[in-house]
Amino acid sequence: MAQPSLRPPTMTDVARRAGVSHQTVSRVLGDHPNVRDDTRAKVLNAIGELGYRRNSSARALVTRRTRTLGVVASNSTLYGPASTLFALEEAARAKGYLVSTVSLRKLTVKTLSEALDRLIEGGVDGLLTVAPQQSAAAALTELSTPFPVVTVGSGSGAGIPGVTVDQHLGARLATGHLLDAGHRRVWHVAGPEDWQEAQDRADGWRAALAAAGIEPPEPPLSGDWSPLSGYRAGQELVVRAGRELTAVFVANDQMALGVLRALREAGLRTPHDVAVVGFDDIPEAEFFAPPLTTVRQDFTAVGRRSITLLLDRIEGRESSPPRIVIEPQLIIRTSTSPSPPP
Numbered sequence: 108m109a110q111p112s113l114r115p116p117t118m119t120d121v122a123r124r125a126g127v128s129h130q131t132v133s134r135v136l137g138d139h140p141n142v143r144d145d146t147r148a149k150v151l152n153a154i155g156e157l158g159y160r161r162n163s164s165a166r167a168l169v170t171r172r173t174r175t176l177g178v179v180a181s182n183s184t185l186y187g188p189a190s191t192l193f194a195l196e197e198a199a200r201a202k203g204y205l206v207s208t209v210s211l212r213k214l215t216v217k218t219l220s221e222a223l224d225r226l227i228e229g230g231v232d233g234l235l236t237v238a239p240q241q242s243a244a245a246a247l248t249e250l251s252t253p254f255p256v257v258t259v260g261s262g263s264g265a266g267i268p269g270v271t272v273d274q275h276l277g278a279r280l281a282t283g284h285l286l287d288a289g290h291r292r293v294w295h296v297a298g299p300e301d302w303q304e305a306q307d308r309a310d311g312w313r314a315a316l317a318a319a320g321i322e323p324p325e326p327p328l329s330g331d332w333s334p335l336s337g338y339r340a341g342q343e344l345v346v347r348a349g350r351e352l353t354a355v356f357v358a359n360d361q362m363a364l365g366v367l368r369a370l371r372e373a374g375l376r377t378p379h380d381v382a383v384v385g386f387d388d389i390p391e392a393e394f395f396a397p398p399l400t401t402v403r404q405d406f407t408a409v410g411r412r413s414i415t416l417l418l419d420r421i422e423g424r425e426s427s428p429p430r431i432v433i434e435p436q437l438i439i440r441t442s443t444s445p446s447p448p449p
Contacts, residue, residue: 116157124153175205176417177231177254179222181214181238185332186361186389187304187404191237191259194410202414207231214243220250227253233417235259240301255420259413260304268420268429270413274304277402277435278311281356281384284400284437286319288382288444290354295327296340296366298358305329308358308386324348330362337362341369352381354443360385360392360401367395367442382443398440408433 122132127146134142135150153159176199182188196206207229209222214236226234234252236243239260247258247267258269285293295312298305309327316323328343330336337357344352344366352375357363363385367377375381377397385392388403412431419425 116159118159120157121150121153121159124157125149173230173232174203175207175229175231176414177223177226177229177234178206178208179211179214179219179226179234179236179238180208181211181240181243183210183237186359186387187406188237188239188260190404190406191409194406195235195237195259195413196410197407198410198414201411202418204232204414204418211238214238214240214246216246216249219243219246223250223252233257233421235413235417239304241303241306242301244303255417257413257417257420259409268416270409270416270431270433272404272409272433272435274307274435275311275314277386277404277437278308278356279315280435280437281386281400281402282312282315284439284443285354285356285382285384286315286321288354290382291321292324292348292351293321293354293356294324294344294348294352296337296344296355296357296362297327297329298362299331300329305358312356330358330365332359332361334361334365334368337365338369339365341366342373345369345373345375354382354384356384358386360387360389360395360399363399363401363442364391364395367399378441378443384443388438392438393440395442397442400440400443401438403436403438405433405435 118129118132122129125132127150131142131146132150135147178192178195180188180192183192192208199206207226209225211218211222231254233255235257236247237259247256256267258267260271282293293312293316295309297309312327313323328340330340340362344355355366357366363383366383370377370381370383377383383399385399385401388401392399392401412433416431
């Protein structure tokens with residue numbers, strides 16, 4: 108009985124099996140248009156029969172491209188960064204690229220420099236950063252890279268191309284929805300101070316109140332994006348606001364979950380006594396008690412546009428604008444109205 112070959116099949120093996128030249132196999136693999144359909148079919152059949160896989164190292168020597176994109180992400184266990192990271196990986200695969208990710212607990216000049224060294228050693232064609240903190244923007248501007256860089260999220264540095272969701276607009280939509288329902292005082296539970304997204308949402312809340320001629324209750328309470336921090340903020344709100352507490356805009360859905368529990372324990376009903384709006388539209392939001400009105404971010408669009416923007420820079424194309432802003436969507440559920448629209 109013949110022993111199976113331990114050597115992986117080569118392009119020459121594919122050419123021999125298909126009865127074509129080595130150059131023809133190369134053209135098929137490169138999706139060259141000047142190949143007859145029947146010839147292309149023979150080559151693809153041979154590739155399938157032999158289980159041929161392209162040698163990425165050899166291809167990189169010829170093209171000087173690894174078709175690998177580097178991603179530096181911080182706080183990637185949180186819903187927003189995790190969803191963004193997944194969307195980037197999915198969009199990269201659709202374009203025929205692999206993703207090499209370095210996750211950091213905190214992004215500083217030192218940790219970013221170390222992450223870049225690792226990615227440069229591994230060979231990447233470009234870099235995406237998922238680091239929404241204001242300190243991350245400062246770190247990016249202090250470092251030079253040998254490849255194009257695109258920021259993903261609000262924490263963008265000056266002059267660095269990037270893609271973001273309009274957090275300011277999302278906050279205005281959330282606050283405006285509560286004002287339209289007749290609430291004359293809308294409280295806010297903000298995210299961490301160093302997060303640009305938290306700052307943008309707080310600024311949007313203030314802008315919506317200012318447009319309605321209403322003085323915002325300052326300073327807003329803040330949390331760390333967790334349900335526990337939202338719960339504690341909700342307890343403080345009940346004491347601080349008293350009878351004026353009729354509406355709350357919370358900077359993310361997980362903190363809103365904590366706020367809802369604090370209101371319940373204080374004997375306040377949602378939305379009959381206090382209306383609540385969150386941000387993100389996490390998968391569990393529609394199953395909260397009551398289902399949560401929130402602002403939805405299109406992470407799939409963020410991933411797709413970010414990859415396109417980076418590949419345009421890698422290929423030397425300027426077809427994409429240097430800064431892409433995606434609009435969020437208000438999702439109305441029963442936490443702001445007993446009978447939301449369908």
